[in-house]
Amino acid sequence: MDIRERKMKILHAIIKDYIATAEPVGSRTLAKKYNLGISPATIRNEMADLEEMGFLEQPHTSSGRVPSDKAYRIYVDQLMKVEKINKVIEETINKEYESHVGELDKIISQTSKILSNLTNYTSLALTPQLCSASIKHIQLVPLQEDKILMVIISKEGVVRNVVINIDKKINSDTLIKISNVLNELIRRSSILQFEQEVFDILNVLNEEERILLRDIIPIIKDTLSNNDGIKVYTNGITNIFNFPEFKDLEKAKEFIDLWEQKNILVQLLSSGTDDGINITIGSENKMDEVRECSLITATYQLNGRTLGTIGVIGPTRMEYSRVVGLLNHLTGQLNELVKRTLID
Structure with a gap:
């Protein structure tokens, strides 16, 4: 067994023992419990090297050693065998x-x-x-004279409802028209790229509808970026x-x-x-x-x-x-x- 292999074998044993017991591990414990094939004195020397390398730490109240974060990292990356469920x-x-x-x-x-x-x-x-790539449908619905409801539905069935304040009442036909434009934009590209796509389709809207659409797009983006839902x-x-x-x-x-x-x-x-x-x-x-x-x-x-x-x-x-x-x-x-x- 070469020196590196021996060190890793000792480190593996220390990690395994500490995970199981929560007690600092000493050379005598390793020699008794694990078939390492080396003396307690050699184990002590190797543990001293591992401590110097940053893999082991010594608690103030114990003569034993505990694994460092660095040790756990090498354990999960190189030494660990994943346990299959029974x-x-x-x-x-x-x-x-x-x-x-x-x-x-x-x-x-x-x-x-x-x-x-x-x-x-x-x-x-x-x-x-809810993210831009998964949006399936957007629907605008009138609520009150100064409020509309925007319903965003994802392909995974996630639904987000957003109330939007408006300056004046907008009729249902206009909201249906803008909803259709939004859904066409969704079909063409990501919501995050709306600015590039929106101008190609604005000719189907009048000036008032265009202003409303431009106001709604940032609200959609804010809705997608927050964690409220x-x-x-x-x-x-x-x-x-x-x-x-x-x-x-x-x-x-x-x-x-x-x-x-x-x-x-x-x-x-x-x-x-x-x-x-x-x-x-x-x-x-x-x-x-x-x-x-x-x-x-x-x-x-x-x-x-x-x-x-x-x-x-x-x-x-x-x-x-x-x-x-x-x-x-x-x-x-x-x-x-x-x-x-x-x-x-």
Whole structure:
């Protein structure tokens, strides 16, 4: 065994032991519990090297060592073997979904519950977002003399209602005409490119209708860019108290306060890649509120396009292999349920 391989084997054992026990790991523990084939003295020397390299840290009150964020990163990237879920868990998941097929919001909500129940971490699930690429239809409807209702419907069934204030009453025929123009623009291109397309079609509108259309387009863009209509389902928030890392009440309170801030939760779930599993460990998090946590997320999709995100958050001492295996399974099942709900 070469020196690097030996170091990685020791590091892997330390991470595995610390994830399981939450206790700093010493050379004697490694020598007794793991068949490393080297003496405690050699293990101590290698641990000293790993600490110098930034992979291990020493808590003030212990002679043992704990993995650093850098160690967890090399673990998930190079050392970890993803754990496949067993048949019992698979059957449990199927039963949990049975009564929610056909209702998208309830499917997403149930997914968050399943994640929390099966991992014992805090779970999050983001409903599909309204974006320019997914708009299916826009309808303008008169409400009062100085108000109209704009209904935006996405291909995924997301509906957003926006009340628009106007200077004077506009009749239904005019609103139907402008709605038809907007839907023609949607058919031609993205809403974000309306300025380039709108002039080609303005000749079907009179001056008053053109002014109204120009006023409405920025409102549509603002509606697509804000998070007001997005739902974030969370479960198992108090699970954090089960971990010794959060026995400090002030630290636990900061974590719980985070869940009252919807915009932060949306940012957390939107910070990963567009597909696959995304793991953010401790100090890698851009937000101070979660710098002592790890976040594992996965996206769910329809016809190859990302709709939303699910994930779990917990201490950096997280069972990464088990969570990743569960997320892999859930996203596959969620993709199928979303397809059956929205298309079939």
